[in-house]
Amino acid sequence: MMTTNRAILPERGLGDRLSALFWRKPNLLLVLLLAPPVLWLGVVYLGSLVALLIQSFYSIDEFSGVIVPEFTLATYAELLRPSNFDIIVRTVTMAAAVTLGAAVIGFPLAYFAARYARGKWKAVFYLGIMLPLWSSYLVKVYAWKLILAKEGIIGWAVEGLGGSAVLNSVLALPVIGGTSLSTSYIGTWLVFLYVWLPYMILPMQASLERVPVSMLEASSDLGATRWQTFRTVVFPLAMPGIIAGSIFTFSLTLGDYIIPQIIGSSRRFIGQAVYQLQGTAGNVPLAAAFAVVPIVIMVVYLTIARRKGAFDAL
Amino acid sequence: MHSDARPPLTLTLAAIGALLFLHLPILLIFLYAFTTEERTYQFPPPGLTTEWFAVAWNRADIWPPLYLSLRVAAVSTALALILGTLCAAAMAKARFFGRDQISLLIILPIALPGIITGMSLRSAYAIMDIPFSTFTIILGHATFCIVIVFNNAVARFRRLSGSIVEASMDLGANGFQTFRHVLLPNLGSALLAGGMLAFALSFDEVIVTTFTAGQQSTLPIWMLNELVRPRQRPVTNVVAIVVFVTTFIPILLAYYLTRGGSETAGGGK
Numbered sequence: 001m002m003t004t005n006r007a008i009l010p011e012r013g014l015g016d017r018l019s020a021l022f023w024r025k026p027n028l029l030l031v032l033l034l035a036p037p038v039l040w041l042g043v044v045y046l047g048s049l050v051a052l053l054i055q056s057f058y059s060i061d062e063f064s065g066v067i068v069p070e071f072t073l074a075t076y077a078e079l080l081r082p083s084n085f086d087i088i089v090r091t092v093t094m095a096a097a098v099t100l101g102a103a104v105i106g107f108p109l110a111y112f113a114a115r116y117a118r119g120k121w122k123a124v125f126y127l128g129i130m131l132p133l134w135s136s137y138l139v140k141v142y143a144w145k146l147i148l149a150k151e152g153i154i155g156w157a158v159e160g161l162g163g164s165a166v167l168n169s170v171l172a173l174p175v176i177g178g179t180s181l182s183t184s185y186i187g188t189w190l191v192f193l194y195v196w197l198p199y200m201i202l203p204m205q206a207s208l209e210r211v212p213v214s215m216l217e218a219s220s221d222l223g224a225t226r227w228q229t230f231r232t233v234v235f236p237l238a239m240p241g242i243i244a245g246s247i248f249t250f251s252l253t254l255g256d257y258i259i260p261q262i263i264g265s266s267r268r269f270i271g272q273a274v275y276q277l278q279g280t281a282g283n284v285p286l287a288a289a290f291a292v293v294p295i296v297i298m299v300v301y302l303t304i305a306r307r308k309g310a311f312d313a314l
Numbered sequence: 315m316h317s318d319a320r321p322p323l324t325l326t327l328a329a330i331g332a333l334l335f336l337h338l339p340i341l342l343i344f345l346y347a348f349t350t351e352e353r354t355y356q357f358p359p360p361g362l363t364t365e366w367f368a369v370a371w372n373r374a375d376i377w378p379p380l381y382l383s384l385r386v387a388a389v390s391t392a393l394a395l396i397l398g399t400l401c402a403a404a405m406a407k408a409r410f411f412g413r414d415q416i417s418l419l420i421i422l423p424i425a426l427p428g429i430i431t432g433m434s435l436r437s438a439y440a441i442m443d444i445p446f447s448t449f450t451i452i453l454g455h456a457t458f459c460i461v462i463v464f465n466n467a468v469a470r471f472r473r474l475s476g477s478i479v480e481a482s483m484d485l486g487a488n489g490f491q492t493f494r495h496v497l498l499p500n501l502g503s504a505l506l507a508g509g510m511l512a513f514a515l516s517f518d519e520v521i522v523t524t525f526t527a528g529q530q531s532t533l534p535i536w537m538l539n540e541l542v543r544p545r546q547r548p549v550t551n552v553v554a555i556v557v558f559v560t561t562f563i564p565i566l567l568a569y570y571l572t573r574g575g576s577e578t579a580g581g582g583k
Binding site: 033042116138152 | 320321322325326328329331332333335336337339340342343346354355356357358396397398400401403404405408410416419420422423425426427428429430431433434435436437438440441442453456457460488489490491511514515518520521524525534537538541542550551554557558561562565566569573
């Protein structure tokens with residue numbers, strides 16, 4: 001059949017022919033591999049985002065309630081009405097408060113896990129942070145409804161300790177107070193904090209683990225106290241991790257509508273506005289315009305974070 | 315970092331406090347499933363009973379949402395496994411134009427708040443007049459599950475030595491045989507871990523789902539309705555335990571499948 005010996009085996013069918021083709025043209029394989037996922041994400045996700053943008057430039061006819069598919073900025077102008085603008089300010093304030101709280105409460109845990117946990121404890125801490133991150137969101141929110149209810153465990157404990165007067169005076173505070181913890185901003189803040197805390201801890205821990213020991217030794221060799229070392233060496237090096245974590249806590253709080261609906265006062269957040277406007281109110285254009293607000297805020301936030309080097313810590 | 319010094323007491327206490335803060339609330343869900351009080355969240359429970367498990371079992375309105383959730387999670391996970399693995403195979407080693415843009419595109423559905431993904435899909439369905447169905451839910455779920463599978467698969471692809479692929483080719487295997495007999499066995503546990511995390515994420519998802527489900531009810535949506543308008547509160551606790559366990563077990567398995575590497579599953583959600 002063949003007169004000379006060949007170094008290359010004869011092709012045994014379609015599989016071989018295709019393999020040879022991919023070998024000669026690696027980019028073809030790349031394109032074939034990437035096409036399905038990129039098409040999916042491009043069409044389903046980016047396509048939807050474009051649809052959202054288009055909707056936000058439409059408006060609604062105030063009398064008939066029918067969507068008018070013509071380009072207008074009127075819907076965005078409606079966001080600036082005091083009642084709507086308040087919603088945006090309230091949401092951003094809450095997101096900032098949650099981010100701050102998560103950084104303060106999460107830091108010791110991240111620091112301990114990165115610096116002192118060894119062997120078996122390392123795994124305990126890892127799971128201890130990862131399991132709450134992944135466990136059911138609704139179940140976590142529900143747990144807090146049980147905790148914060150007037151007749152729930154906090155009320156019971158406070159009464160047992162004789163601190164009812166303290167709790168009542170906290171709840172009597174203007175703005176953040178309410179009739180009970182489950183209908184006050186304090187309650188909303190606590191639940192946001194609880195649900196998003198692991199998102200803050202993990203990047204902080206990652207950046208703390210990268211702090212070289214030699215720097216800490218150098219710092220103490222140069223006579224710095226523990227606190228000075230922390231303030232001038234550890235904290236600045238952990239900053240990218242904190243910013244990376246804050247991206248999550250900030251963004252997630254901006255877009256949530258379930259938590260303020262279940263725990264909190266009747267004053268609305270962006271997420272609730274979006275949900276109600278697209279549902280019962282049927283004002284999809286205004287809902288879309290509201291949904292663009294977190295996107296714009298996050299783009300600004302990410303631009304600042306990028307300058308601070310937060311993406312290396314992700 | 316490593317240290318020979320003992321941690322300061324305040325740090326230890328603060329760390330333990332934060333850890334307890336993360337874990338204690340969930341335990342209450344279990345306690346309240348056994349309470350005899352069904353109208354309030356009274357603590358401590360006036361009495362304990364196991365009757366709510368039987369009541370939940372016999373409630374006809376729980377089963378259809380459970381089936382729908384399982385169906386959506388299964389199909390979304392399967393789609394995400396295919397799309398995520400393809401993407402990881404292409405992105406793991408190759409450098410090409412637009413690579414950063416594609417990785418941004420993969421991460422975006424989970425980086426932006428769920429309400430944006432939900433509202434975007436809702437707008438697209440409205441513009442194109444697509445009626446709500448199981449399919450519209452799956453479309454959303456598969457989109458944000460891709461990144462989970464991708465993260466797990468890409469880490470494993472990077473760790474795989476290129477020489478085993480070359481060895482396989484030297485021994486005469488074509489690309490498909492190499493994939494079947496060399497790559498797949500090595501990827502297996504990473505894909506299983508990614509698939510389980512994706513399943514857990516989809517099974518539990520509520521924010522995107524409320525925008526893409528219309529009148530249909532998945533188990534999390536059923537729970538949300540019960541939270542807003544409670545009927546038999548302990549029954550909701552029983553369902554909460556079911557949801558918790560259904561997401562908890564895959565997450566724990568995913569951890570044990572991939573631990574010990576630099577790519578332990580679950581590092582990012």
